[in-house]
Amino acid sequence: MHPLAERVLQGDVRAAARVMRLVDDRAAGYVQILKDLFPHTGKASVVGITGVPGAGKSTLVDRLIEHARKAGHKVGVVAVDPTSPFSGGSILGDRIRMQRHFLDDEVFIRSLATRGAMGGLSRSCGDVVRVLDAFGCDVVFVETVGVGQDELEVTRTAHTTLVVVPPGGGDEIQAAKAGILEIADVFVVNKADREGADAQVRHLESMIALGREIASGRAQQPTSHGHGHGHVSRSSVESLDVDQVRLGDASVPASDWTPPVLKTVAARNEGIDALVDAIDRHRAFLASPAGARRRRLQSHDQLLALFKDVLADAALSAVRARFDELEPAVARGEVDPYTACEHLLAEFRRR
Amino acid sequence: MHPLAERVLQGDVRAAARVMRLVDDRAAGYVQILKDLFPHTGKASVVGITGVPGAGKSTLVDRLIEHARKAGHKVGVVAVDPTSPFSGGSILGDRIRMQRHFLDDEVFIRSLATRGAMGGLSRSCGDVVRVLDAFGCDVVFVETVGVGQDELEVTRTAHTTLVVVPPGGGDEIQAAKAGILEIADVFVVNKADREGADAQVRHLESMIALGREIASGRAQQPTSHGHGHGHVSRSSVESLDVDQVRLGDASVPASDWTPPVLKTVAARNEGIDALVDAIDRHRAFLASPAGARRRRLQSHDQLLALFKDVLADAALSAVRARFDELEPAVARGEVDPYTACEHLLAEFRRR
Numbered sequence: 001m002h003p004l005a006e007r008v009l010q011g012d013v014r015a016a017a018r019v020m021r022l023v024d025d026r027a028a029g030y031v032q033i034l035k036d037l038f039p040h041t042g043k044a045s046v047v048g049i050t051g052v053p054g055a056g057k058s059t060l061v062d063r064l065i066e067h068a069r070k071a072g073h074k075v076g077v078v079a080v081d082p083t084s085p086f087s088g089g090s091i092l093g094d095r096i097r098m099q100r101h102f103l104d105d106e107v108f109i110r111s112l113a114t115r116g117a118m119g120g121l122s123r124s125c126g127d128v129v130r131v132l133d134a135f136g137c138d139v140v141f142v143e144t145v146g147v148g149q150d151e152l153e154v155t156r157t158a159h160t161t162l163v164v165v166p167p168g169g170g171d172e173i174q175a176a177k178a179g180i181l182e183i184a185d186v187f188v189v190n191k192a193d194r195e196g197a198d199a200q201v202r203h204l205e206s207m208i209a210l211g212r213e214i215a216s217g218r219a220q221q222p223t224s225h226g227h228g229h230g231h232v233s234r235s236s237v238e239s240l241d242v243d244q245v246r247l248g249d250a251s252v253p254a255s256d257w258t259p260p261v262l263k264t265v266a267a268r269n270e271g272i273d274a275l276v277d278a279i280d281r282h283r284a285f286l287a288s289p290a291g292a293r294r295r296r297l298q299s300h301d302q303l304l305a306l307f308k309d310v311l312a313d314a315a316l317s318a319v320r321a322r323f324d325e326l327e328p329a330v331a332r333g334e335v336d337p338y339t340a341c342e343h344l345l346a347e348f349r350r351r
Numbered sequence: 352m353h354p355l356a357e358r359v360l361q362g363d364v365r366a367a368a369r370v371m372r373l374v375d376d377r378a379a380g381y382v383q384i385l386k387d388l389f390p391h392t393g394k395a396s397v398v399g400i401t402g403v404p405g406a407g408k409s410t411l412v413d414r415l416i417e418h419a420r421k422a423g424h425k426v427g428v429v430a431v432d433p434t435s436p437f438s439g440g441s442i443l444g445d446r447i448r449m450q451r452h453f454l455d456d457e458v459f460i461r462s463l464a465t466r467g468a469m470g471g472l473s474r475s476c477g478d479v480v481r482v483l484d485a486f487g488c489d490v491v492f493v494e495t496v497g498v499g500q501d502e503l504e505v506t507r508t509a510h511t512t513l514v515v516v517p518p519g520g521g522d523e524i525q526a527a528k529a530g531i532l533e534i535a536d537v538f539v540v541n542k543a544d545r546e547g548a549d550a551q552v553r554h555l556e557s558m559i560a561l562g563r564e565i566a567s568g569r570a571q572q573p574t575s576h577g578h579g580h581g582h583v584s585r586s587s588v589e590s591l592d593v594d595q596v597r598l599g600d601a602s603v604p605a606s607d608w609t610p611p612v613l614k615t616v617a618a619r620n621e622g623i624d625a626l627v628d629a630i631d632r633h634r635a636f637l638a639s640p641a642g643a644r645r646r647r648l649q650s651h652d653q654l655l656a657l658f659k660d661v662l663a664d665a666a667l668s669a670v671r672a673r674f675d676e677l678e679p680a681v682a683r684g685e686v687d688p689y690t691a692c693e694h695l696l697a698e699f700r701r702r
Contacts, residue, residue: 031689038687299682303691304667307674310692311666311699312659323658331650336389338382340654341661348662349700 005036008135016135020110023127034127037134044076044133045283048158049143055164056190059266061143065107067276068139076132076140077109078125080154108132123309126157126302155183156301160282164188167196184259186278192263192271204261212258256290257282315348322347356387359486367486371461374478385478388485395427395484396634399509400494406515407541410617412494416458418627419490427483427491428460429476431505459483474660477508477653506534507652511633515539518547535610537629543614543622555612563609607641608633666699673698
């Protein structure tokens with residue numbers, strides 16, 4: 001075993017910080033450390049928190065940390081921040097976030113920056129969560145900024161994903177909300193002392209009910225889903241069907257878990273107990289036979305994402321010279337990009 | 352040449368719609384059609400519009416379409432929507448968006464859904480833009496919902512990217528704004544009749560000034576950038592350095608284009624002329640020798656993204672059986688995911 005892995009398992013905080021840095025930089029040897037840690041993971045409860053900007057996610061996470069600390073848990077926090085293009089560092093940063101918990105020895109906060117547009121965030125996030133898990137954290141909160149695809153990927157790391165929305169909101173907020181509906185295990189209408197909170201709850205509940213109706217219709221006609229049919233890599237709807245078939249469970253509707261919709265006022269510490277209860281109930285659901293499908297789907301998607309990332313790294317190392325040769329020709333319009341990619345792929349497979 | 356490609360080049364709207372559907376579904380033969388169209392692309396001006404939810408992007412796009420139509424341009428619109436997990440269709444949809452232009456024969460609107468979390472959106476978006484370009488659109492607007500990584504990828508397709516923000520906004524909006532600063536060619540403070548518009552303009556201008564300062568410092572010490580050093584695929588900062596070296600241009604600062612910050616009130620059609628002027632100036636900059644580096648960087652990143660996508664498709668088709676064998680073992684914790692990916696990669700390269 002790598003000496004750093006050993007120290008992480010002994011609860012050495014400096015070693016954990018160092019390993020997380022190695023993971024983040026994908027420095028030489030980090031994969032071996034992760035392999036060493038892997039058998040010691042799976043104990044932490046991982047809770048993802050996402051939602052529209054302005055919903056008060058940070059305050060809510062703050063309250064959840066407080067709650068977990070009172071219960072005597074060792075807490076990890078992964079804060080996914082957009083990177084500043086200027087400083088190269090994250091915008092929110094460890095320093096200005098969650099200051100109240102900064103000096104608590106049993107709360108470990110790690111910022112994870114979203115760098116450039118070339119992806120890999122999901123992989124880094126999953127790896128950092130595994131380190132915190134092996135390090136002995138009982139619960140790990142993964143908080144994101146924003147409502148994009150990125151957040152979908154990151155929260156895939158979580159056992160339970162909270163989607164936080166404020167009361168009210170315009171069309172775009174409604175659309176963003178719908179986009180993340182898919183990943184919500186628990187809905188939280190935060191700032192529930194504001195006007196429109198009950199309307200927001202009703203709106204979410206009716207969307208969930210509609211979703212269950214359509215999903216149960218779909219389960220009866222499993223071939224009727226639209227896009228991505230016959231195409232393994234693109235549609236999580238299809239992955240769902242694939243798993244359903246593989247698990248011999250085609251009659252089970254899309255979910256046996258109906259996301260509850262809870263109201264909180266995080267700033268005043270209201271509704272947090274009920275929220276923690278809902279998180280615990282979801283965790284119990286996952287551990288039950290009915291939750292097996294969801295667990296499998298998640299594990300499937302995680303492995304797929306990691307494989308794509310590993311693949312891209314390997315291919316780019318192998319055919320970089322050819323890429324650098326073809327790229328200017330594509331830029332000049334002499335070679336079309338599809339043909340260029342076919343050449344690159346052929347070369348990678350030949351080598 | 353594929354008969355559909357021929358009809359697209361003749362301006363046949365049904366053929367264009369059909370090809371865009373094939374592209375979106377990645378149906379058999381679509382790559383050949385794109386290859387046929389490729390030599391006829393590069394004429395359209397592609398304008399990306401992104402920003403924080405609630406900034407009024409849709410209204411702004413509406414005004415830009417109106418402006419382009421008055422100038423006699425044939426207009427394409429790609430609206431990137433989060434998919435409804437229930438209906439499988441996009442939330443906003445062609446039908447309810449841009450209704451005013453729906454009956455205009457020279458405006459072609461195509462929704463592009465973000466499906467699941469497995470990516471590929473950037474590729475589809477680029478391909479759809481190419482079809483609209485070959486079809487004869489003079490300008491193509493690519494509008495996104497949200498502020499995530501996804502949007503960064505999509506706007507990479509654009510020559511000129513507008514980042515739209517409302518006046519004011521809390522910490523999270525500030526952070527989201529910073530995250531997309533990197534991709535802005537033009538900043539638009541929309542709803543500028545509201546309080547805080549001038550403060551927002553000043554804030555953006557000082558961020559841009561700070562960015563230029565740091566960037567010129569960086570150009571003098573090209574090895575001092577932090578993350579991703581020695582790692583080709585992750586950091587666009589590094590790609591920048593790579594290109595800088597390759598283009599023999601190491602003394603040029605990060606950008607010769609300073610993003611202007613403009614105020615608009617799209618709802619009242621105010622500030623649109625000045626915005627269109629700024630877009631035109633940016634396009635002229637790109638065509639100049641000073642804009643060459645930016646064009647090359649974009650072309651580099653586009654090809655890289657396409658290659659990764661093509662690679663993932665090929666690998667998953669090739670090793671699907673082995674993946675399905677390993678995945679349950681990983682789910683049970685018998686094999687760690689890193690080792691599983693190494694096996695899959697080795698098998699793909701052997702075959």
